[in-house]
Amino acid sequence: MRQIFTWRFLLTLVALAGLVGVARLVVVQTGDDGDAAEVGSEPSGRRVDFVSWVESIQLPADFAIVSGRTTTDLYLVIDATRTMLVKAGTPGEVDCPRIAEPAQCVVAADLLGDGVLWFSVIPGSPGATVQLPAVVEIIGGGWVRLANDWIVQHAPKVERSCSDETSSLTDFIKSFGDEATASYNVEQQRVVKVTCPRASSTSTSTTSTNPDTSPVTTTTVAG
Secondary structure, X not given: OOOOOOHHHHHHXXXXXXXXXXXXXXXXXXXXXXXXXXXXXXXXXXXXXXXXXXXXEEOOOOOOEEOOEEOOOEEEEOOOOXXXXXXXXXXXXXXXXXXXXXXXXXXXEEEEOOEEEEEEEEEOOXXXXXXXXXXXXXXXXXXXXXXXXXXXXXXXXXXXXXXXXXXXXHHHHHHHXXXXXXXXXXXXXXXXXXXXXXXXXXXXXXXXXXXXXXXXOOOOOOO
């Protein structure tokens, strides 16, 4: 019987199979590394999609936060046309001593559509901007991390207000760390300004960052 496969041909097949195996291993490892890099580059912290001062809060008598979750529904009146509903069992925190008084609190929330995934109520009065903790890290893609571990969007150009000159937002962060403050524009839903502890009213500069080229989506709170 004629031999169809010679030893040389079989050895070639084995070698090719080995190369394919190595290639698959490299692909798998690269994919794992890529996923790990993606996971690693995905910022840890609390992503905040919406920040606004609150006109009033309808606080039930039995409202409480137990084990980090609300025990009852909570209604936050943003303005005449919008009310945010926080369902019972939603993770969050309330740290606004004057919560029962009108226009004394600010709400920050992680949203999925109109649903609230997480929320925080902090002190704050009505105005164009809300003062938040310092920007401590530029994450990229139009996002920054604050000193309280919130992750929020920033404007393409961030104003730096300080009597000490800095060359960029990165330089500003290195110079002042968590001692600075950030101004979050409620209409733009972005950080628009950072202020150092020794800021004067006359010393301002502007930082241009890589603008987020993805479409800007406006989050509407259910009303």
